[in-house]
Amino acid sequence: MRLIQFVFLVVFVLLPLVLAAEDYYKILGLDKSASERDIKRAYRTLSKKFHPDKNPGDETAQKKFVEIAEAYDVLSTSTTRKIYDQYGHEGVEEHRQGGTAGRPAHDPFDLFSRFFGGGGHFGHAPGHRRGPDMEFRVGIPLRDFYTGRDLRFSIEKQQICEACEGTGSADREVITCDKCHGRGMVIQKHMLAPGMFQQIQMPCDKCRGQGKSIKKPCHVCEGHRVVRNDVETFVTVEPGMDKGTRIVFENEAEESPDWVAGDLILILEEKEAELGSTDEQRTDGTFFRRKGKDLFWKEALSLREAWMGDWSRNITHLDGHVVRLRRNRGEVVQPLSVETVKGEGMPHYSEGHLHDHSDDVDEEPGNLYIEYTVVLPDQMDSAMEKEFHSLWEKWRQKKGVDLAKDSGRPVPPPEPARDEL
Known part of the structure; x- marks a missing residue:
């Protein structure tokens, strides 16, 4: 009974101490299989994020900076890392106090200085000039x-x-x-x-x-x-x-x-647009042109489609979703006309902080502008030519427009009659 009570007492006393010492891998956001490169990358990112110079007056960030330095100091050396993996924090402390190669823990600013080649703080350190970008x-x-x-x-x-x-x-x-x-x-x-x-x-x-x-x-x-x-x-x-x-x-x-x-x-x-090697990369959007947050695309129509309507197109966007273009029968599309598809341009991006919002800033995505070109037939057979000519003559006589007169240009006088002799 006394033995059981003693065990419970030991656990009760030691458990808070164990929990108080946070796992070094957890501090760096890694697991035990992390490579040396992973450990360096994690320290590089976190030490800069929580550096006191970047978080003035923030005691939590300063404490985190020290913890990150301590974790990196232990895990970046193969000897202390092996001791830590086997014996935990206590093993590292014993090693430092009188172990085979005991050495004191590094000052976190000294460690930061050696890692980044500075003076422990951001900006110009005393006696150090700033290197080139x-x-x-x-x-x-x-x-x-x-x-x-x-x-x-x-x-x-x-x-x-x-x-x-x-x-x-x-x-x-x-x-x-x-x-x-x-x-x-x-x-x-x-x-x-x-x-x-x-x-x-x-x-x-x-x-x-x-x-x-x-x-x-x-x-x-x-x-x-x-x-x-x-x-x-x-x-x-x-x-x-x-x-x-x-x-x-x-x-x-x-x-x-x-x-x-x-x-x-x-x-x-x-990069210059090129056809992708996979089905996911073979999108029409690959050949969009961009200006700011707006995108531009040229769509070709046949004479029948431009004049008579009754057509549809599916344009595959950059992420694979489909933008549908269509005209009902009888809806005419003029050559070089531009259609605006709202919200199908580039997504909104702000260089400011994620939580910095302003009512004056347009956070809407850009638009996709479709410019239509009309492809005319190169030639017609005689029967088709006669049918079209007859059709155009009837239309011209009924609703014909004198483009030369309506353009505002000066109309040349009629040529005078000439004697046959």
Whole structure:
């Protein structure tokens, strides 16, 4: 009985402690099968989202930022990740306090700084300049602008070496140059004449202007502190985005320990229309033309259809739904006339926040404009020609219109009669 009570007491005491320590995978929105790339991608996204600089005064966001850093610090290292998977939070704490390779938890801002190549905060960190922005153009078909799409592609860029954490040293030990005292520059005197000297500032020859040196260069970056990698990038194209839209990824341009990473800017471009390879991609909408949020389409009619009506057309839109065009018998369509199909243009897209609404902003989708062209027969046989000529003559005599007179143009005088001789 006492044993059972003791077990219940232990569970009662320890259960709140277990529940208080939230699962690291859950914090990053991952499961235990997540790859190293998944963990880095999750940290990259969440740390920027909850960074205190972007959420001033929000204690919840600050707490979340620290939790995200702690989770990434543990899961990004294979040793601590294995310990965590087997023994949980307690195992990691024991490992840090006196384990085989015990090391203290990183300061969350220090971790953010090394990951993004900055000073732990957004903007210009003390002693760091901002690196250049990168622009990358992505061509997608009109269909993707209409329906939206998640894109995945690789961009080659410079990154801080993870093996040495940007130090260039295999043991992470960096020695300050004793000649220039870390400045990277030295002052040398040159005698121009007796009693006349000139001081010249030049790069330190001992550290080659670096101000620091290393004894054991990193085997990955060979002491350069940075490496070039193909980085997998993800972007979401929202329905209704326009060509030329610029999607900005803050601080995701080329990295360096010497600067705060600039922005990676993706510019969306529209590919030239081409017939799709699958049935789903073989839509009439592929060959729509776009201007802003409106779409344009040219539809050809025969002379009989334009004159007599009694026809219908099914136009397959960009997402596969059908837009039906029709005329009843006796309804005439004039050549080059334009029909407006409301709401069948591009969907509405706003670059503002999802919850920013304004009564002055038109949130309706665009329209689809159909321009009709009439295809005339190249030739007629003699019997058909006689029938049409007779029909047109009767119509002209009954309701004929003198286009030359009605146009407002000057009517030429009749030619004078001429003598046969």
